[in-house]
Amino acid sequence: MRKIKLIWDFRGEAGAKTAEHHEIHLKEYIAIEKLPLNITGFDILNDMHAIAWMVVTDEHMIQVRNSLKPHRGELYEG
Numbered sequence: 001m002r003k004i005k006l007i008w009d010f011r012g013e014a015g016a017k018t019a020e021h022h023e024i025h026l027k028e029y030i031a032i033e034k035l036p037l038n039i040t041g042f043d044i045l046n047d048m049h050a051i052a053w054m055v056v057t058d059e060h061m062i063q064v065r066n067s068l069k070p071h072r073g074e075l076y077e078g
Contacts, residue, residue: 006064055078
């Protein structure tokens with residue numbers, strides 16, 4: 001089954017802190033919805049751009065996309 005990395009972009013000086021905090025909410029969502037994968041993270045790309053992300057399977061992608069409105073997604077190779 002494919003794994004998809006859903007990504008939320010945060011820009012500006014507070015982007016890194018916002019992405020870090022957003023990951024907490026992603027973990028909470030996974031627990032509430034009892035999703036089978038628990039892969040999340042945040043990455044600081046540069047001083048003005050950070051991302052928070054979570055990995056879902058095809059089976060749960062539509063549900064999560066519609067609920068949490070990620071900015072983009074990509075195939076997860078992990």
